């Protein structure tokens with residue numbers, strides 16, 4: 167069976183009050199349209215066609231990586247008109263699935279059920295019962311309980327307005343039938359629009375069964391029209407992800423204060439995550455990892471038994487097993503730490519490798535450096551990697567000890583087991599096993615007196 171999925175995404179989204187087209191707004195760092203597309207892309211033998219209108223250029227540019235056909239609906243004359251734009255691209259035998267670009271949390275299982283109901287004699291419609299159905303198209307059923315039509319809120323009479331079963335807008339239907347009905351749509355209704363929903367009445371007239379199914383939750387079919395709804399569905403989505411992590415054996419101190427904006431490629435066991443942690447992009451997290459409060463980790467690989475204390479920012483980094491990071495540490499892109507490395511408070515690492523067992527515990531900047539194993543870098547050490555125009559590397563070999571408040575002016579190499587005296591500015595290579603220091607000799611002036619204020 168060949169499926170054609172049509173995603174309707176031409177609407178304006180006025181109530182977002184945004185320069186950005188509505189469907190480019192994001193839930194968990196992924197645009198609304200991307201959520202819908204990613205779900206549809208999991209269907210086999212599926213070809214995706216997206217109807218765009220408002221901000222079409224912005225949308226197609228932002229999402230040009232989609233394997234989809236973009237169809238422009240230059241004037242938004244209704245949902246039926248939107249689907250008409252694709253009509254001549256539909257094959258008779260296709261199962262046509264219609265989705266909305268602003269309904270981001272629809273589940274694959276729900277869509278699969280819908281598709282399974284489609285054949286020459288049946289059309290599948292996703293409906294939902296709402297306590298407050300205001301604004302939605304109502305599902306009108308005959309005495310036998312069969313769907314006879316959909317009536318839009320603005321066209322509904324008082325009795326029809328009482329109906330709680332509403333149209334989600336999502337349906338699946340055979341291509342041949344859909345094309346026929348699309349060609350018969352008109353806009354003589356309260357809104358002067360071409361309603362896709364009118365195909366239901368036409369289907370009934372053609373003796374086609376309308377098979378309805380419901381989503382597991384209402385949230386699956388909620389569309390986004392404003393920023394309150396955007397934030398609501400963000401939380402729904404985050405709670406789902408939190409539940410899934412907990413099912414996989416992660417302890418979350420508070421699932422309401424956890425955000426995952428991306429994927430977790432590898433997930434170990436018995437991971438503990440404290441409050442206000444954000445995991446962004448593609449991360450891997452080993453077993454027995456603890457992540458402290460207010461930590462942001464992006465595109466990183468965290469080894470087994472790593473302890474990340476509170477308030478760390480880690481991006482595009484690798485943290486070897488058994489390492490301890492933070493509190494208040496920042497690992498910038500291309501930081502690669504081997505096992506049992508300690509990075510303490512107010513330490514920034516950038517584009518540097520640190521070999522096993524090394525410690526950089528306080529107030530330091532290590533950039534463009536290669537740090538060997540079992541190196542101890544004292545408080546306030548700075549690699550001066552930048553001369554204002556070019557960047558240079560600092561090499562600190564195994565077992566070196568860098569005294570506190572030292573500047574290492576790159577390019578420079580500190581030899582194996584070398585010791586650098588505190589307060590030094592090192593501009594030349596420092597030989598292995600020796601003490602190197604660059605410090606004015608300390609003097610004390612006996613008989614020196616503090617100045618006193620002059621009498622006037």
Ligand code: UD1
Pocket residue numbers: 174175176177178217219239241242243244245246247248266267268301302303304316318332333334335360361362363389
């Ligand atoms: C539509 C349904 C209604 C249903 C509701 C569910 C019709 C006539 N009505 O109502 O029964 O209860 O959705 O939310 O179908 N779009 C286009 N081009 C257009 C018009 C709309 O691409 O010319 C897209 C929008 O971007 C949106 C979707 O279609 O993604 C639905 O449009 P919207 O205006 O929200 O539909 P409603 O009139 O609210």
Ligand code: CA
Pocket residue numbers: 389
């Ligand atoms: Ca709507």
